[in-house]
Amino acid sequence: MLTAETLRGVYSAIVTPFKSDESIDEQALRKQTEYVVENGCHAIMSTGGTGEFPHMSREERKEATAIIVDQTGGRIPVIAGTAGCSTREAICLAQDAQEVGASAAILTPTYYFKIPESGLNQHFSDVAGAVDIPVVIYNNPLYTGNPMSPQLMADIMQHPNIIGGKLSQNDMGQLVETIRLTSGQVSVNTGIDSQFYPALCVGSRGIFSTASCVIPRAMVDIYDHFMAGRHEQARVLHMKVQVLNRFLEYDPGYVAPAKEALAMLGIPCGAPRKPLPNLTPEEREGVKNALKQLKML
Secondary structure, eight states: OOOTTTOOEEEEEOOOOBOTTSSBOHHHHHHHHHHHHHTTOSEEEESSTTTTGGGSOHHHHHHHHHHHHHHHTTSSOEEEEOOOSSHHHHHHHHHHHHHTTOSEEEEOOOOSSOOOHHHHHHHHHHHHHTOSSOEEEEEOHHHHSOOOOHHHHHHHTTSTTEEEEEEOOSOHHHHHHHHHHHTTSSEEEEOOGGGHHHHHHTTOOEEEESGGGTSHHHHHHHHHHHHTTOHHHHHHHHHHHHHHHTTSSTTTTSHHHHHHHHHHTTOOOOOOOTTSOOOOHHHHHHHHHHHHHTTOO
16 A cells, blocks of 8 residues: 555656557556566556546546556556546546555646636545545646645645645746645646656655556666765756656657657557657657667667
């Protein structure tokens, strides 16, 4: 069981591989899972944004998490993405995650409708109270349209079954303030790869990382260097992997670059589900050159 103390390190936000008919490619998903486990990641996040959850059915999200849980065999925790547009949907998804053996659930605020802070607090409280596995809250205002202030996040994380948070926003000051307000009582993490080393420096426990599904060893090495006090090695490696990280954030969208990079590394995961775009030839060449600079190709 994950706790606020043990939720730390590099949690790989992996893609969901699809076949040409857009069904889940189980063997590719198992291969990708094994890749990040063998390269030292501390946990896996299933069916998050990188995993294309908005374009998957409830049954598919449950299936993908079940496959990952089975493949990990208890070696590392699986944190299931259970974001839903309604509280009812999020509860069902979190219960599915618990049923198939996930170690925790992670979810964003509800999206589309603008929800007041009291409603967001109640949403997370209702989900956290409906399952026995712990819950991580995820602030991603660009995608949800419902931003959570550091104070609101700190208030929500007082719930006994909520063990931490993930923050994916350009303003690192929000991360710093959330860490200050929670006083180390919960696990506060960045969700942006280019913020990893700076986030560790201000007290982040780790990262929910898209890059780690492509370059898991490098991301784990940054964490290990930092934890061992080798700050300059951590900083230098962080700057080195930025050549790839810049493709895995907001533009041109992180799913296609991650899947293209994995295919180049011999782990083909299919194309993103429509209407997510594939990379242009120029973008594809950029990803390829980044992997070459990292000596991955």
